[in-house]
Amino acid sequence: MRLWHQALLPLLPRAQILGQHRECCALRGKGWGKKHSTVNYVFTHSYKKLVDYHFLVLKEMEHRGYTPDPKWYSPEYRGKNIGPWPNLLIKEASQLDNTTIFPEHNKDYLEECIANLRQKGIDLKVPFPGDSCSS
Numbered sequence: 001m002r003l004w005h006q007a008l009l010p011l012l013p014r015a016q017i018l019g020q021h022r023e024c025c026a027l028r029g030k031g032w033g034k035k036h037s038t039v040n041y042v043f044t045h046s047y048k049k050l051v052d053y054h055f056l057v058l059k060e061m062e063h064r065g066y067t068p069d070p071k072w073y074s075p076e077y078r079g080k081n082i083g084p085w086p087n088l089l090i091k092e093a094s095q096l097d098n099t100t101i102f103p104e105h106n107k108d109y110l111e112e113c114i115a116n117l118r119q120k121g122i123d124l125k126v127p128f129p130g131d132s133c134s135s
Helices: 006-011 014-028 040-044 047-063 107-119
Strands: none
Touching (some): 006 107, 014 047
16 A cells, blocks of 8 residues: 655556555545554545545546546545545646645655655656755
């Protein structure tokens, strides 16, 4: 379980972007609050931040020609087997593009994600986003 640094989303291979969608769906659903060392930081923030991050994943999937279930575009939706999250608001996509959603997604975390991908045989050419990553 991992949420890739958001700067990597446009660069992730097919399997990783689709896996990221599944991970977000699981976390938005019954996985919310279930501890796991690589995603525990998510639960220290509002649920809305996870929805905002998932929206970026959905946007990237659309960009690649995938058509995720439209239900996931509703911020309140948590999956088939769990009720909606009430009264949740989400930013527009244009407001999210240059915003770091999780402060933990800093330059060190970006480097950690790149190293993790390399261990999987994925060598991305990543321009380090100096201004868009907080240190």
